[in-house]
Each structure stands twice: as structure tokens, then as C-alpha cells.
Amino acid sequence: MGRAPCCAKVGLHRGPWTAREDSLLTNYIQVHGEGNWRSLPKKAGLLRCGKSCRLRWMNYLRPDIKRGNITPDEDDLIVKMHALLGNRWSLIAGRLPGRTDNEIKNYWNTHLSKKLRSQGTDPNTHKKLSDPHVQEPKKRKNSNKKKKNNPKPQPQEEPEKLKVHNPKPIRIKPLGSFSMSRNSSFDWTPTTTTTTTTTTASGTEVADDPWSNFRYNEVGFLIGDDQDHDMINCSDLECHSGVPTSNHTLEKLYEEYLQLLKTEDHDHVELDSFAESLLI
DNA sequence: AAATATAGCAACCGCTGCCAC
DNA sequence: CGTGGCAGCGGTTGCTATATT
Structure with a gap:
């Protein structure tokens, strides 16, 4: 269908966020606020899709996030x-x-x-349920055959x-x-x-x-x-x-x-x- | 100790709804 | 009213950590 993807896939970072990317995003939003996700990555100096930025902010970087437990x-x-x-x-x-x-x-x-x-x-x-054991959740398809090939670049902290x-x-x-x-x-x-x-x-x-x-x-x-x-x-x-x-x-x-x-x-x-x- | 299985979660994908034009 | 662009949502995937064999 003629709709363009939300962002050009070429040249953009994907996968786990680095500490530097987090910092860039956080700093930008602290100064300019949320919104305009499409143009945000460019302005913030991030090689990320705007959607990815939004997700990262919403699910991880927002100051009001309460994690775990x-x-x-x-x-x-x-x-x-x-x-x-x-x-x-x-x-x-x-x-x-x-x-x-x-x-x-x-x-x-x-x-x-x-x-x-x-x-x-x-x-x-x-x-x-009539029988609690009848409907077991389906097992995941992938069983992690390939491991440690691409270690996740975890943020330093x-x-x-x-x-x-x-x-x-x-x-x-x-x-x-x-x-x-x-x-x-x-x-x-x-x-x-x-x-x-x-x-x-x-x-x-x-x-x-x-x-x-x-x-x-x-x-x-x-x-x-x-x-x-x-x-x-x-x-x-x-x-x-x-x-x-x-x-x-x-x-x-x-x-x-x-x-x-x-x-x-x-x-x-x-x-x-x-x-x-x-x-x- | 090594191999394998499972759990947990971050991130991606694609669809939907809203809004501006 | 129709169309296009965008943000948001929910399902799914992929990767790492941990548990089990």
C-alpha cells in the first residue's frame, strides 16, 4: 500500500539503545519537551527512527517511570x-x-x-477453566539457537x-x-x-x-x-x-x-x- | 563445567484512529 | 468528504540472564 514507512530504514540505528543515545534523547526532551517524534531524532542528533525514540522515552527514560517490583x-x-x-x-x-x-x-x-x-x-x-491444565500457553518458537554473536551494548549504568x-x-x-x-x-x-x-x-x-x-x-x-x-x-x-x-x-x-x-x-x-x- | 531450556523484557512491526488540509 | 501524515497502541520478536540437566 502506498504508504511510506515511518522512517527510512537505511542508516538508522536499531536494537538496544546506548547510554549516549539515551543521554541525547533525554537532554533534548528536557529542553524541548515531547512531541514531534518524527523530526525529533534529527534535531536531537540521533540516528534513530522517531517511533523508536518515542518508545524509548515512554518505556524507559521518562522520569516518572517506576521500574520493577x-x-x-x-x-x-x-x-x-x-x-x-x-x-x-x-x-x-x-x-x-x-x-x-x-x-x-x-x-x-x-x-x-x-x-x-x-x-x-x-x-x-x-x-x-474446566481443566486448568488444558490450555497451556504455547511455547515460543525460537529457542535461541544463536547466542552471544552480538552482545547487547548495555548502557554503562x-x-x-x-x-x-x-x-x-x-x-x-x-x-x-x-x-x-x-x-x-x-x-x-x-x-x-x-x-x-x-x-x-x-x-x-x-x-x-x-x-x-x-x-x-x-x-x-x-x-x-x-x-x-x-x-x-x-x-x-x-x-x-x-x-x-x-x-x-x-x-x-x-x-x-x-x-x-x-x-x-x-x-x-x-x-x-x-x-x-x-x-x- | 558445559550444554540446553526457559524466563524476562526491551525493542520492533504494522495497524488504527485522529487531525489537518 | 476524501486523503495523507502522524502518534499511539497492541502483538510479536529477539536477545540476555538464569535455571536446569
């Missing part, structure tokens, strides 16, 4: 959100501050689907794991007067790194209520009534501070969701419609 609460939330939303990883990720869609997708595929299966639940339908929270902006489908602009970018500057901490490997600060994550992240996702923000970001500081948010429907929504979940054998139709409402 998915907590049991997050685990539980992912399962519940998946039951509602299916494989809409970006939506699920939007409710887990600091987590990326890619990370959640990987976590689901490697951990949660197996866990559910072992519990006798079909990870796709979230219904009980892991990017610093900043304990910053800028809950991921969520793309919301336009509804009425409220619309999203795809070109919106959050203006992150290093000064924002003073925001509060979140989960760490050694200890979690997640509240006892497993839905606290859900609740506060919802704030960052649905606000928009009284402002013209296209993408809403909400720091932990704001979200944990107890300051009432501008949207009471959030609480309502959350309560409604809780009610639905409380009923053990919840009606799927209701849940589906609730999920629909989340998408709007």
Missing part, C-alpha cells in the same frame, strides 16, 4: 482492570502511576496469565530510578466539548523531581486499600471539566494530599466500581458497561 496491590489491580478492559494495556497502565503499557503487557504475559491459569482461571475470559510521579497522561476519546490533542506534551523539568516517593523495592508506600492506586490515578485521568487541559498530569503530592479533586464523579465512579466488584458473581453486562464508561 510490581506490588501485590498493583498485581491485583492489573487483573481486575484486565477483566474489565481486556488487552488495553495503555488504559490499564494509565491507572498504575509510573508503569508503562509495555511493562504491564510483559508482566501480564509472563506472570499474571500463568498465575491465573494455575488458579484455574482463563486469563483471556477471566472465567473458570541503569538510568537513575527517579522517584517522581507524573502519572501518565491518558488519551481520552473526544466527548462533546472535551477533546484531546495528540500533540500535547507534558512539560517535565528536572525541578519536578522533588515530588514524593512511591513504591520501592524494599518497601511499599501503597496504602492498605488496594484501590488507593486506582482512586488517585483516576484523578489524573478524568479531570477535565473545568480546564482546557488536553493531558492531565497529577503528581503524587496532589493526589495523596487529600485535597479534594475537581471531579466528584470520580468518587462516584470508583464507588460504583467497588459495588460491582463486591458482588462475587458480578454481572458481566454491568461490568462491561462500566468499562465503557471508563473509556469515554
Whole structure:
């Protein structure tokens, strides 16, 4: 089909990112902000496809990324959100501050689907399997025949794991007067790194209520009534501070969701419609 | 200790939807 | 209204690390 590829493949770097490339990309975005991915690599002095730059930034370099150690609460939330939303990883990720869609997708595929299966639940339908052992995940095709040929050029060191929270902006489908602009970018500057901490490997600060994550992240996702923000970001500081948010429907929504979940054998139709409402 | 299998995750690919013209 | 360009998303692949034989 006549469409040109997103970038010319010739002369562009592919595969793992080097520390220098990471640095170039990070520095550029810190100065100019996100967006214009197509032209970004050229301006930043990177021999990368814009798409690749975007992915690297979104999944690895963003300062608000929280890496590793998915907590049991997050685990539980992912399962519940998946039951509602299916494989809409970006939506699920939007409710887990600091987590990326890619990370959640990987976590689901490697951990949660197996866990559910072992519990006798079909990870796709979230219904009980008649025989938990019937549907084993299919084995991977490649068995790593060729190894060590092309050692991965690892960055000299892991990017610093900043304990910053800028809950991921969520793309919301336009509804009425409220619309999203795809070109919106959050203006992150290093000064924002003073925001509060979140989960760490050694200890979690997640509240006892497993839905606290859900609740506060919802704030960052649905606000928009009284402002013209296209993408809403909400720091932990704001979200944990107890300051009432501008949207009471959030609480309502959350309560409604809780009610639905409380009923053990919840009606799927209701849940589906609730999920629909989340998408709007 | 070496070979092989498996797990985990970063990155790529290609499609879709939105927006501007 | 149709078309093209772009960003974003989800599925898949490829590579490394770790476990097992």
C-alpha cells in the first residue's frame, strides 16, 4: 500500500539503545519537551527512527517511570482492570502511576496469565477453566539457537530510578466539548523531581486499600471539566494530599466500581458497561 | 563445567484512529 | 468528504540472564 514507512530504514540505528543515545534523547526532551517524534531524532542528533525514540522515552527514560517490583496491590489491580478492559494495556497502565503499557503487557504475559491459569482461571475470559491444565500457553518458537554473536551494548549504568510521579497522561476519546490533542506534551523539568516517593523495592508506600492506586490515578485521568487541559498530569503530592479533586464523579465512579466488584458473581453486562464508561 | 531450556523484557512491526488540509 | 501524515497502541520478536540437566 502506498504508504511510506515511518522512517527510512537505511542508516538508522536499531536494537538496544546506548547510554549516549539515551543521554541525547533525554537532554533534548528536557529542553524541548515531547512531541514531534518524527523530526525529533534529527534535531536531537540521533540516528534513530522517531517511533523508536518515542518508545524509548515512554518505556524507559521518562522520569516518572517506576521500574520493577510490581506490588501485590498493583498485581491485583492489573487483573481486575484486565477483566474489565481486556488487552488495553495503555488504559490499564494509565491507572498504575509510573508503569508503562509495555511493562504491564510483559508482566501480564509472563506472570499474571500463568498465575491465573494455575488458579484455574482463563486469563483471556477471566472465567473458570474446566481443566486448568488444558490450555497451556504455547511455547515460543525460537529457542535461541544463536547466542552471544552480538552482545547487547548495555548502557554503562541503569538510568537513575527517579522517584517522581507524573502519572501518565491518558488519551481520552473526544466527548462533546472535551477533546484531546495528540500533540500535547507534558512539560517535565528536572525541578519536578522533588515530588514524593512511591513504591520501592524494599518497601511499599501503597496504602492498605488496594484501590488507593486506582482512586488517585483516576484523578489524573478524568479531570477535565473545568480546564482546557488536553493531558492531565497529577503528581503524587496532589493526589495523596487529600485535597479534594475537581471531579466528584470520580468518587462516584470508583464507588460504583467497588459495588460491582463486591458482588462475587458480578454481572458481566454491568461490568462491561462500566468499562465503557471508563473509556469515554 | 558445559550444554540446553526457559524466563524476562526491551525493542520492533504494522495497524488504527485522529487531525489537518 | 476524501486523503495523507502522524502518534499511539497492541502483538510479536529477539536477545540476555538464569535455571536446569
